[in-house]
Amino acid sequence: MKRREPTGEPAADKVILGIDTSCDDTGVGIALGEKVLANVVVGQTALHDRFGGVMPELASREHLEVIDEAVQQALAEAGLKLESVQAVAATHGPGLVGALLVGLSYGKALAWGLGVPFLPVHHLQGHLAAATGVQPPFLALIASGGHTALFAVHEWGKVEELGRSRDDAAGEAFDKVARLLGLGYPGGPALAQLAATGDDHGVKLPWPMAGSRELEFSFSGLKTAVALLLERQPHVAAADVAATFERIVVGSLLEVTRRALERTGMRRLVIAGGVAANARLRREVAALGEELGVSTTFPPPALATDNGAMIALAGRLVLAGSDQRWQRYDASAALATDASPYLPLA
Numbered sequence: 001m002k003r004r005e006p007t008g009e010p011a012a013d014k015v016i017l018g019i020d021t022s023c024d025d026t027g028v029g030i031a032l033g034e035k036v037l038a039n040v041v042v043g044q045t046a047l048h049d050r051f052g053g054v055m056p057e058l059a060s061r062e063h064l065e066v067i068d069e070a071v072q073q074a075l076a077e078a079g080l081k082l083e084s085v086q087a088v089a090a091t092h093g094p095g096l097v098g099a100l101l102v103g104l105s106y107g108k109a110l111a112w113g114l115g116v117p118f119l120p121v122h123h124l125q126g127h128l129a130a131a132t133g134v135q136p137p138f139l140a141l142i143a144s145g146g147h148t149a150l151f152a153v154h155e156w157g158k159v160e161e162l163g164r165s166r167d168d169a170a171g172e173a174f175d176k177v178a179r180l181l182g183l184g185y186p187g188g189p190a191l192a193q194l195a196a197t198g199d200d201h202g203v204k205l206p207w208p209m210a211g212s213r214e215l216e217f218s219f220s221g222l223k224t225a226v227a228l229l230l231e232r233q234p235h236v237a238a239a240d241v242a243a244t245f246e247r248i249v250v251g252s253l254l255e256v257t258r259r260a261l262e263r264t265g266m267r268r269l270v271i272a273g274g275v276a277a278n279a280r281l282r283r284e285v286a287a288l289g290e291e292l293g294v295s296t297t298f299p300p301p302a303l304a305t306d307n308g309a310m311i312a313l314a315g316r317l318v319l320a321g322s323d324q325r326w327q328r329y330d331a332s333a334a335l336a337t338d339a340s341p342y343l344p345l346a
């Protein structure tokens with residue numbers, strides 16, 4: 001492999017290979033401009049399923065085991081040779097520190113070996129960048145397993161956090177309630193499937209933050225209410241619990257998002273993160289957009305949950321100096337970036 005010196009100039013679109021190992025999926029994707037050429041995600045569901053959640057140490061080891069193969073697969077999918085890669089992006093936070101370190105170290109070594117720029121990416125910036133085809137200013141709701149927050153994206157490099165969950169993330173609530181219903185891990189998709197067959201007013205559950213005017217979410221009380229309900233009424237129809245729970249989580253996400261749209265006057269809305277794959281949420285957000293005359297954008301479902309392609313897309317912003325944290329790209333600072341388990345976006 002011949003080494004070139006990285007220049008980091010924000011020139012024409014580059015072939016960027018992106019890596020995400022922030023949690024339990026090994027994601028490797030390749031993008032050229034806004035076009036995704038490959039998106040390989042090696043999941044670890046079977047590994048963590050029996051624990052009902054992600055075991056950090058197992059996750060790191062598994063990333064190490066499969067990352068090379070995932071890179072080869074992504075190159076094959078894109079029909080490219082390794083030497084065609086012009087920059088390498090990797091998530092450096094937030095996430096599980098051991099898991100992050102695998103993708104970050106691999107990405108740095110690969111970039112250094114190829115002599116191309118290394119691009120450290122914030123995981124949530126990746127989720128935002130997955131919603132291609134929309135330009136700031138926009139309001140973004142990120143709802144994933146680790147985060148639920150609203151951001152005003154004034155410019156790509158100027159992001160303001162408006163509010164977040166004071167306890168569990170929406171995806172986390174889906175996962176926990178799915179577990180209470182015996183649906184396995186990760187529970188979001190399974191719970192949504194069951195919900196589609198139930199009565200969404202079939203049981204009584206509390207509305208989160210009822211009466212609040214804050215731009216804040218809360219889902220742990222709802223989860224506890226489901227646990228109590230199942231204890232008191234063990235024979236209640238699981239589909240009705242799932243449907244009612246889903247209606248309330250989606251309704252609560254929408255209520256706060258509507259408030260943020262009204263307060264900021266923003267005319268564009270982006271929904272990102274794993275929960276953006278939820279069909280009910282997609283439907284209700286589209287209806288809200290129509291009602292308010294606000295355009296709504298979702299990432300394609302394959303780019304909504306954690307993946308490497310979204311990191312490649314966000315890497316492009318780092319290179320161009322239009323990431324919140326990189327007003328000017330600096331090749332050696334980029335290579336010195338550490339893994340940060342708790343990294344705020346704004």
Ligand code: KG4
Binds near residue numbers: 146
């Ligand atoms: O963004 P993501 O892949 O990982 C994090 O960064 O956390 O989000 C994963 C979360 C999980 O909690 C999963 O249950 C949830 O997204 N999720 C869903 C659906 N698909 C994934 N939640 C509800 N409905 C879905 N269809």
Ligand code: ZN
Binds near residue numbers: 144306
């Ligand atoms: Zn994520």
